[in-house]
Amino acid sequence: MTMMSGAQMLVRTLEDLGVDTLFGYPGGAVLDIYDALLASKKIKHILGRHEQGVAHAADGYARATGKVGVCLVTSGPGSTNTVTSIATAYMDSIPMVVITGQVGTPLIGSDAFQEVDTVGITRPIVKHSYLCQNALDIPKYIRQAFYLAATGRPGPVVVDVPKDCVRPSQKFEYPEMTDKVRMRSYNPTRLGHRGQVKRAAKLIAEANHPVLLIGGGAQLSGASVEIKNIVERFNLPVTETLMGLGVFPENDRHFLGMLGMHGTYEANQTMDKSDLVLAVGCRFDDRVTNNLNKFCPAAKIVHIDIDPASISKTVNADIPIVGDAKTVLEQFIEVFDEAGYKENVEALKAWWGQINKWRESNCLKYEKNKDLIEPQEIIEAVYEATQGKAIVATDVGQHQMFTALYYRFDEPRHFLTSGGLGTMGYGFPAALGAKIGCPDKEVVLFTGDGSFQMNIQELSTALEFNIPIKIFILDNCTLGMVRQWQKMFYNGNISSTNLNFNPDFVAVAKAYGHEAFRVEKRSELMDTVKKALSMKDRLVIVDIACNTDAKVLPMQQMGGSMSDMFLNEE
Amino acid sequence: MRQIISILLENESGALSRVVGLFSQRGYNIENITAAPTEDNTISRITILTKGDGTIVERITKQLHKLVNVIKVSSHEENSVDIVGREILFVKVKAIGHTQREEIKTLCDIFGAKIVDITQDQYILQFVESSLEVDRFLKAVGEQAEVVETVRSGVCGIFRGEHSLHT
Numbered sequence: 001m002t003m004m005s006g007a008q009m010l011v012r013t014l015e016d017l018g019v020d021t022l023f024g025y026p027g028g029a030v031l032d033i034y035d036a037l038l039a040s041k042k043i044k045h046i047l048g049r050h051e052q053g054v055a056h057a058a059d060g061y062a063r064a065t066g067k068v069g070v071c072l073v074t075s076g077p078g079s080t081n082t083v084t085s086i087a088t089a090y091m092d093s094i095p096m097v098v099i100t101g102q103v104g105t106p107l108i109g110s111d112a113f114q115e116v117d118t119v120g121i122t123r124p125i126v127k128h129s130y131l132c133q134n135a136l137d138i139p140k141y142i143r144q145a146f147y148l149a150a151t152g153r154p155g156p157v158v159v160d161v162p163k164d165c166v167r168p169s170q171k172f173e174y175p176e177m178t179d180k181v182r183m184r185s186y187n188p189t190r191l192g193h194r195g196q197v198k199r200a201a202k203l204i205a206e207a208n209h210p211v212l213l214i215g216g217g218a219q220l221s222g223a224s225v226e227i228k229n230i231v232e233r234f235n236l237p238v239t240e241t242l243m244g245l246g247v248f249p250e251n252d253r254h255f256l257g258m259l260g261m262h263g264t265y266e267a268n269q270t271m272d273k274s275d276l277v278l279a280v281g282c283r284f285d286d287r288v289t290n291n292l293n294k295f296c297p298a299a300k301i302v303h304i305d306i307d308p309a310s311i312s313k314t315v316n317a318d319i320p321i322v323g324d325a326k327t328v329l330e331q332f333i334e335v336f337d338e339a340g341y342k343e344n345v346e347a348l349k350a351w352w353g354q355i356n357k358w359r360e361s362n363c364l365k366y367e368k369n370k371d372l373i374e375p376q377e378i379i380e381a382v383y384e385a386t387q388g389k390a391i392v393a394t395d396v397g398q399h400q401m402f403t404a405l406y407y408r409f410d411e412p413r414h415f416l417t418s419g420g421l422g423t424m425g426y427g428f429p430a431a432l433g434a435k436i437g438c439p440d441k442e443v444v445l446f447t448g449d450g451s452f453q454m455n456i457q458e459l460s461t462a463l464e465f466n467i468p469i470k471i472f473i474l475d476n477c478t479l480g481m482v483r484q485w486q487k488m489f490y491n492g493n494i495s496s497t498n499l500n501f502n503p504d505f506v507a508v509a510k511a512y513g514h515e516a517f518r519v520e521k522r523s524e525l526m527d528t529v530k531k532a533l534s535m536k537d538r539l540v541i542v543d544i545a546c547n548t549d550a551k552v553l554p555m556q557q558m559g560g561s562m563s564d565m566f567l568n569e570e
Numbered sequence: 571m572r573q574i575i576s577i578l579l580e581n582e583s584g585a586l587s588r589v590v591g592l593f594s595q596r597g598y599n600i601e602n603i604t605a606a607p608t609e610d611n612t613i614s615r616i617t618i619l620t621k622g623d624g625t626i627v628e629r630i631t632k633q634l635h636k637l638v639n640v641i642k643v644s645s646h647e648e649n650s651v652d653i654v655g656r657e658i659l660f661v662k663v664k665a666i667g668h669t670q671r672e673e674i675k676t677l678c679d680i681f682g683a684k685i686v687d688i689t690q691d692q693y694i695l696q697f698v699e700s701s702l703e704v705d706r707f708l709k710a711v712g713e714q715a716e717v718v719e720t721v722r723s724g725v726c727g728i729f730r731g732e733h734s735l736h737t
Contacts, residue, residue: 119584124595128638131584148638184737185580185641309632 002174006135007036007166009174010099013139015042016177017146019070021436023058025051027074028114029101032166046436046465049457051078053429055085056455059094060430063416064391065437066222068095068149075101076114079160080121084423086156087125091420092243093220095154097145098122104164105133118160127155135165135172147181152188153307154220188306192323197331200278200302200319204234204332205341207276209298209351212236213259216243216419217281217305218325219412223247226329227280233336235348237355239267241282242419246409251388256355257364260288261556262401265363265565268556270355272563274299281305281325284315285420294561304328363554363567364405372547373522375399375474378529379406382444382472385529390414390442393431395451396422398480401552403446425454431469432462442470442533449475449502459512462539470532471541473505476548484551505543516541572601572648572701573620573627574655574727576735577634578641581607581614585639589616592637598622598630602657602701602724613641613737617655619648619701619725642735646727648701655727658696659704660686664716665693673714681707692718701725 004012010033014022023046026034037045048054051073058069069089073082079100089096103112119129128148130141138161145157204210212231218224224247231238231254238248239259248255257264259271271277277299282288289295292314303317304325311320321328335341366376379402382390392407393416394400400417409415416434418426427447435443452473462469474480479497486494509516515538519528525544532540557564579585586605593600601619608615620630627645634643646653665671665688674693678685681703687694697707704722711717729735 120587123584123588123591129584153636183638186638307636309629309636313629 003171004174005032005036005166005168005171006138006161007032007168009135009172010138010142010161010166011036011040011043012174013142014070015040017143019043021046021061022070022072023048023054023061023433024072025054025074025078027078027101029075029078029103029163030072030161032163032168033072033101033161035168036166047461048429049460050455051081052085052425053455053458053461055082055096055098056088056426056429057433057436057458058096058098059085059089059426060393060416060433061437062089062094062096062433063430064413064434064441066413067437068097068146069433070097070099072099073101074114075103075118076116078114079118080116083121083125086122086158088418088421088423088426089156090125090127092216092418093154094156095149096156097142097149098156098158099142100158100160102131102160102162105162106164108162118158122158125156126158127153129158129160131160132162132165135170136175138165139175143177143181144183147183148186152186153217189322190306190324190327192304192321192328192331194331196319196321197328198335200321201332201335201339201341203276203300203302203319204278205336205339205344208344208347209273209275210234210236211270211274211277212238213271213277213279213282214238214240214244214247215280215282216241218244218247219281221281221306221325222412223280223326223329224412226326226333229333230329230336233343235343235352236278237270237352239263239271241285241288242404242417244282245404245415246412249410250408251410258404259562261290262405262552262554263556264405265361265554265567266355266358268562268565269358271296272561273354277301279303280329283310283313286314289315290556290562290564291559296562361567369547373519373525373544375402375476375546375550376406377522377525378472378474378544378546379403379446381526381529382446383407385526385533386442386444390444391416391434391438393417393427393434393443393445395427395447395454396424397448397451398484398550398552399446399448399451399474401481402474424451427451428455428471429458432458432467435467435469436465445469445471447471447473448480449473449477449499449505450479452505453502456508459509459514459539463513466537468535468537468539471539472529473541473543474546475502475505475543476546476550477502478548480548480550481552483548487551505541509541514539514541516543519544571621571623573622573645574648574653574725575618575620575627575631575634575643575645576727577616577618577643578608578735578737579614579616579637580639580641581612582639585614586616588637588639589634592633593620593630596630596633598626602722604724604726610737615735617725617727641737644729644735646729651730652733653727653729655700655725656698657701657704657725658698658723659708659720661695661697661708661711661720662718663693663695663711664691664718666691670715674711677710677714681710683707
């Protein structure tokens, strides 16, 4: 029988759950937890410099490793600062447990110092949340939180811990972890409906113009092997959403590129003219579908998703299949084997003939300015120098889309980006979290001069914990994506998007104790990228001046079908 | 079309607010709502009357299912024969003079309402029926007498026959 305080039980529970890394920021309400944490030999605490960064780092850690990301912050402002990060994780279905301090239970509701209703504020952006009422709730709720975060459709779970629950003077018998967590109200469906799988399998085998659409769900589920099997079996063209990039190797000949607003011409054309879309773990977001009324007019939709609420939410599914992507695709493979379904050779030959014609548009070709470096060149240079093997984080904006289009991801969990919420300031802390989770991998951040300044304080974290990531700032002295829209749709009126008062990023990096370089000439680009990457044990910033007027193209025309696109600036 | 949505959920703090929050977050409308523990004290049952066509209600029920605390969800059209739905209404009316007092009493007899409190110049009427019938009764009362105050419970619904909502 082990007697422990609530704080000790909290730490012990995390240890028992296999947590080795805890991202956090201390404060009044979590003092006792931090005190108990000192005794832990298993958990490494990473002190961030702002709670938003702390929680994004936990998110990046989760995306890169597939494990649950955990963070600990104090009450009041500590918890409200994590709200953007929680929403980011929620929109992208990232497993994360956020432990927040709270004022003592007798003070709750009294507007006490650093009191906010954390559970209330976060309710719409969490998978679930708990407010502990006593010390023994802590191990119970944290175990449930981990279970909920990681199973079904993953997502962030908040555990709010009032200060009196972790009081060191009160000891309790620690309830050892025994059985698996069971909750009668929560039983996610993993296995697909067999009849539906059979019907869908037949459709796939018989389709003349099939396309496979992969989303973030396939990433989370780890369905790469099954997807490759099915693609090769039926010679299927493959496209991926932003969140799905890397699940299927982008250098494979079946891959058409990303689809949607800034997708490739061939991916969007293929979707538009298809007669069967096999959608795996995606939710048909508005950035993917364009005008729903004109979406894939000839296609039957087979939609696999673990979340029934994502099926037929925007695009009606002809065959809905609720289940885990990997598990359901295994079922598909069984059915294909049993029924002896084979590639529809004649039809696919014609279909690929058509697709290859669309590919000839060479939609990712871009013109190089005589003097200025183009943002695309930067991504291509880093891609080449890292041999496409780095874990890549981005912030949000033009550089994010350029990364999605020009860095060709061949493996899952290598592209970390805020897809659903579109959170500027996500990339840097996420990259730090990823590097901590995957210390042997090269971790690269592409950011913009706007985004980087939204969580720049984490440079201090990186120094303290020696997290040697490489940062490439696509520095165009503007909020590039907003400017692009102003140029294209607001008569070229530039409103509040100039960032002419940026700091000297090299000087900032050096002030924080890091190495940094500035690149202004094309001739210096590759050498500097390589030099930065060669400095294995240092965080290096490469601030690269690039063309302010570069545009992310191709681009769908608003209100049009999938295939209505602007291919160039004319 | 109005729909009655019945929900079984864990009787835990915050569970009801999650359900209500979901409606406002997703832009759905709650006409009325009742909530109370069932015979099993660890489980609550909520009945919600909402407006929306089949697609909307399907979306709502899917989202409700997604809430971790929710055990079961079922929906029916308000006037479906498969569900018995009742509301309780209290209405306080001015009842002055013999004639008016008699008229109100007759009205209550016709509808099957009860007079549950009497003062010199007021009655409190109690009426238990479907929401639509309650609307009709309230209208009729308003035509007979001056309404001082009303309170309605919101609908409480249970399925007819074999179908039932239990764990």
